[in-house]
Amino acid sequence: MEYTTLLYQVENRIAKITLNVPEKMNALDKKISMELTAVLQEIKNDDNVKVVIITGTGRAFCAGGDISFFKTLDLEGSIEFVKAAQSLVGAFINLPKPIIAAVNGFALGAGLSLALLSDIVISSDKAKFAAAFVNVGLVPDLGALYFLSRLTGLQKAKELVFTGKNFDAEEASRIGIVNIVVEHEKLEAAVSELSEQLAGKPAIAMASAKRLLNMGMDLGIDELLEIEAFAQSRCMQTEDCKEAVDAFLNKRKPVFK
Structure with missing residues (x-):
């Protein structure tokens, strides 16, 4: 399958998915959500793949949902879009292969959700995170309401959700969202080292x-x-x-x- 909103390659049993809409900071809309779900299904059926990396091009890992797209939706369209996007949750959780999120930049809103859905998160020290949904009048989605409190504790999750504030990679690591923080220039090497290690496991x-x-x-x-x-x-x-x-x-x- 050919993809228009992401780049996909497989090498040495490692699949790399790169969200590739840098002009919109890789914000999720219907198209990118569908393609990300589809590529995860392709990976699920590919016995040649043992490990998955997901990252983004440009300044962002994923800067949330494409709110300009939201303006076109009525209630029925909103429900259809949200349910379609929610298929990503099952695609991440049910993929029988470890997913490494390489957070190269902003991981805001739905971008934070994608990191939470991943199995291991390696972050650039320049990355910024936020459960920014409240800032645009929304509640956390794509499983963030489920996973965030389990990682950070309920009180901390409420703080992050109610304020929608940005926090850096070190804070994300301290509260359990990020596994490893590395210098921005060393992110690719760190992700490559871990993915190769996991690719050698049963x-x-x-x-x-x-x-x-x-x-x-x-x-x-x-x-x-x-x-x-x-x-x-x-x-x-x-x-x-x-x-x-x-x-x-x-x-x-x-x-x-």
Whole structure:
């Protein structure tokens, strides 16, 4: 599939998605939301891909929703747009491969939501974040209401949502939104190093762990242990596990498929 609002490439089992509407600071509209959902579905079906990177061109990772587009929507159109955009949430969460967000610049509103939906966030020290929805009369969307408080705590989430204030990468790291902060010029190298590391890990184990971690946010321990038992038993039968055991016994480094 050809994409007009993003760039897509796969190299060494690593897929890179670059939001590519710099004149609008990669703001989400119907087109970019549909294409991002579609490329994640393409990746889901591509066994050659083990790790995903998402980033943006220009000064922004994603500066939120395209509010100029909102003016064209009536209530029915608004509902249709929001529900279409919400398909991104499932596309991120249900992708059985780790997603690394490389936050190169502004991650505001829906851009913050995309970072929250990602599995690991590496940020430039020049990046700026904001749950900026209130500043344009909106509530957080794309799962931000679900994930933000779970990462930052309820009181901090309320502060960020009610004020809509900007905060820097160091603050984002301190409150649990960002995993790693690096100098802006070193962002690409840091993301490349981590993505290559993950690409060398066993795919089924990572997929199972991602699913269980996401489910574990809402399940009780007994329910999670039941699912864990099935997942672990399945992993034990994989070629990757057998390779790891053989490598351990023979004192060599495992090579996973």
